[in-house]
Amino acid sequence: MKKTALLIALLMALVITFTACNRDGDNDNATNNGADDTPTRAGIHEPRDLGGRTFTVGAFWESVIPFAAHNWDEPDPATAGNYFVDRMIFENAQRVREEFNFVLDEVILDFDSMMPTLTASVMAGDAFADIMMVSGGWVLPAVIGDLIIPLGDINLPGSDLHGERRYTRVMANALGEDWTFMDSRPDTSGFTVGINLDIINAIGAPNPIELYNASQWTWDAMLSIMRTATADTTGDGLLDRFGISGVPGELAFYLIGANDGQMVTEDFQYALDHPNTVQALEFLETIFDENLWYHDVTQVVDVGNWGFNFFAFRSGNAAFWPATTWQLSDGYIPFEFAVVPWPLGPANTSGSTWMGGWDGGFGFPHASDWDAADILMVVEEFFSWSAGDISLMEDYAFGWPRTIFLTEEDIIRQASTAHTMASDMGMNVPMYDWIFGTFVHHFVNNTMTVQQVVEAYRLPQQELLDNFFR
Numbered sequence: 326m327k328k329t330a331l332l333i334a335l336l337m338a339l340v341i342t343f344t345a346c347n348r349d350g351d352n353d354n355a356t357n358n359g360a361d362d363t364p365t366r367a368g369i370h371e372p373r374d375l376g377g378r379t380f381t382v383g384a385f386w387e388s389v390i391p392f393a394a395h396n397w398d399e400p401d402p403a404t405a406g407n408y409f410v411d412r413m414i415f416e417n418a419q420r421v422r423e424e425f426n427f428v429l430d431e432v433i434l435d436f437d438s439m440m441p442t443l444t445a446s447v448m449a450g451d452a453f454a455d456i457m458m459v460s461g462g463w464v465l466p467a468v469i470g471d472l473i474i475p476l477g478d479i480n481l482p483g484s485d486l487h488g489e490r491r492y493t494r495v496m497a498n499a500l501g502e503d504w505t506f507m508d509s510r511p512d513t514s515g516f517t518v519g520i521n522l523d524i525i526n527a528i529g530a531p532n533p534i535e536l537y538n539a540s541q542w543t544w545d546a547m548l549s550i551m552r553t554a555t556a557d558t559t560g561d562g563l564l565d566r567f568g569i570s571g572v573p574g575e576l577a578f579y580l581i582g583a584n585d586g587q588m589v590t591e592d593f594q595y596a597l598d599h600p601n602t603v604q605a606l607e608f609l610e611t612i613f614d615e616n617l618w619y620h621d622v623t624q625v626v627d628v629g630n631w632g633f634n635f636f637a638f639r640s641g642n643a644a645f646w647p648a649t650t651w652q653l654s655d656g657y658i659p660f661e662f663a664v665v666p667w668p669l670g671p672a673n674t675s676g677s678t679w680m681g682g683w684d685g686g687f688g689f690p691h692a693s694d695w696d697a698a699d700i701l702m703v704v705e706e707f708f709s710w711s712a713g714d715i716s717l718m719e720d721y722a723f724g725w726p727r728t729i730f731l732t733e734e735d736i737i738r739q740a741s742t743a744h745t746m747a748s749d750m751g752m753n754v755p756m757y758d759w760i761f762g763t764f765v766h767h768f769v770n771n772t773m774t775v776q777q778v779v780e781a782y783r784l785p786q787q788e789l790l791d792n793f794f795r
Contacts, residue, residue, distance in 0.1 A: 334649075337414065344641075349381050352427065366710055367703050367712045368420075368712075369485055369706060369709050370483060370706060372425060372537040373425060373702075376427075377426050377677075377748060378427055378428070379428040379430050379454075379558055380427060380428070380455040380695050381430045381681075382430070382432070382455070382457065383431075383453055385435060385436045385458065387433055388431075389431065390429070390687075390707060391507075391707070394414055395431065395712065397415055397712075400403070400415050406724055413616075413710055413717065414710045417577075417707070417710035420755065421706040425488030425703050425706065430517075430632075438455070438586045439463070442455065443467065444470060445729065447472050447690055448495045448546065448694065450692050452690035453690075454690060455694075455700055456690075456693075456697075456700050458527055459473065459686060459688040461496070461497065461682050461684050461685055461686075461755050462682065462755065463721075464499065464505060464683050464688075464753065465754060465755070466755065467497055467504075467792070468504060469793070472691060473504060473688040474655055475502040475503065476495070476503040476504060476506060477502055478500070484698075484701065484702075484705065485708070490509060491713060492508060492511045492709050492711075493705060493708060494506065494507060494508070495507050496683055497683040500715045501550065505683070505687055506686050506690055507685075510718045510719075510721060510722040511719055511723065512684075512722070512739045513724040513739045513741030514649060514743075515739065515743050516579060516647050516681065517535065517648065517666055517679075517738060518645050518666070519595045519645060519664055520534070520644070520662060521646075521649030521662060522662060522663055523661055524643075526555050530777075531539060531546070531550070533665045534663055536672070537665045537738075543585070543671075550568065550645075551567075551568025551569055552568060552617065553752050554567065554568045554644035555615070564622050566644075567619035568617035568618070568621075568638040568644060568645060568646070569643055569644065569645040569659045570618065570638045570643035570645075571598065571634060571637070571638070572634045572647070573613070573628040573762060573769075574765055576607065576612070578679065578681065579667045579680065580609055581601070581602050581605040581606075581680055581749075582680025582681070583605070583668065583747075583751075584605040584608075584671070584673055585673050585675060585677060585747070586599055586601035586605050587602055587749060587751075588749045588750070588751025588752065588758070589757070593750065593790050593791075594790070595777050595783050595785070596617055597760075598783070600672070601631075604670065605670060606775045607764070607775050608780070609686055609764075609768070610768045613769050614771075617645040619638075620637075626769050628765045628766050629766075635652065636652070639659070641659055641660045649723075650726055650730075653730070655789070661731070662731065663735055664738055664739050666741060666742060666745060667679050677745050678681070678742060678744065678745040679747065680747040681747075682758075686728065710793075726739065728773065753792070754793050755788070760782055760786060763778070765777045
């Protein structure tokens with residue numbers, strides 16, 4: 326917990342320091358105020374004429390390469406959200422196209438068509454795109470199917486991805502290789518604990534933010550608040566306020582990650598019997614055994630209704646829920662809220678606060694007639710628009726979250742989860758993590774205990790792993 330708190334403090338210090346520096350003077354200099362180790366202009370690689378050739382980007386939404394300003398109109402100071410940053414990105418994108426002389430085109434498919442199209446085109450020897458957005462769940466199938474190139478095989482002297490990673494970061498590493506990458510702006514897409522502060526204040530519970538800042542935000546503290554929050558507030562004999570809401574099976578991800586648990590061993594063996602994992606599942610079982618999870622008590626409990634359960638927090642009837650930025654942006658929230666990282670479990674020694682799968686990133690299909698190094702070169706040029714100025718990268722990344730979260734501290738705490746996510750192969754093997762919904766179904770109906778579900782599903786889960794990695 327102390328490590329995570331220190332990380333937050335350092336991130337906040339960076340934001341304050343670099344933002345202050347960037348706002349000093351007349352703000353017409355984008356070079357981090359002349360710091361010796363910062364480029365005086367955007368750019369990493371010496372310009373090289375690529376002959377006006379077109380490379381294609383495969384994606385399931387438009388303008389997918391960040392900072393390429395693809396299909397952008399010239400920024401207008403009257404309408405731009407951040408004209409200074411938008412102008413830098415736009416001008417850098419123009420520079421890259423002119424200095425390297427290429428054309429960027431996009432092949433936009435629907436989500437479900439991406440992997441079949443990749444597979445068919447690579448097998449035919451003619452990739453449908455030269456670079457593509459690879460959703461996190463596609464990475465392992467693409468790797469096992471030999472559909473994408475290991476990033477380490479790309480020979481690009483002076484590459485940021487293979488060097489400092491000032492502007493880039495690896496998104497997926499598996500079987501000893503890096504496979505996908507993305508730009509390095511601060512990321513607020515991780516999962517925290519959303520806090521309904523109206524409920525916290527109404528029940529007189531300790532504020533989880535204060536507990537977190539004091540290194541007292543623990544599983545016991547969270548459980549105590551959930552128990553206090555769960556109540557019949559109308560006197561009709563039915564519970565109408567609860568400790569936590571959310572998708573039941575997904576709660577397991579965050580608790581296992583926060584307790585340094587395992588799902589799959591390094592040699593692809595079933596690991597849900599790991600002591601730390603069992604301890605996390607026992608906490609999950611307590612939540613459902615004590616009826617602390619929000620549901621309509623007049624209806625049959627539906628643990629599989631993702632759409633309802635994911636957004637159930639909006640009813641205002643749960644003290645906590647798993648929170649992420651895009652979820653909070655989808656409409657008005659009728660109560661005061663905040664976010665805090667998931668509390669560390671009693672077995673935690675790593676500082677991880679949750680567990681997640683790989684996010685989407687760019688990968689290079691086999692069977693393209695482009696040298697992947699040339700495409701990586703120009704993508705790195707797009708990514709380098711800020712010329713190393715951290716404050717500008719944060720301004721861009723935090724612009725949208727600032728329209729959602731109520732305080733800057735919430736944004737910093739949300740962003741910290743990008744550095745505290747535990748990774749496990751079980752989150753990336755297709756369908757392996759679906760088992761937790763089944764576990765919760767047993768907990769809700771009191772048909773099996775943790776030890777029983779762990780053993781009951783050992784063989785089918787191991788068979789799933791064996792079939793995938795065969």
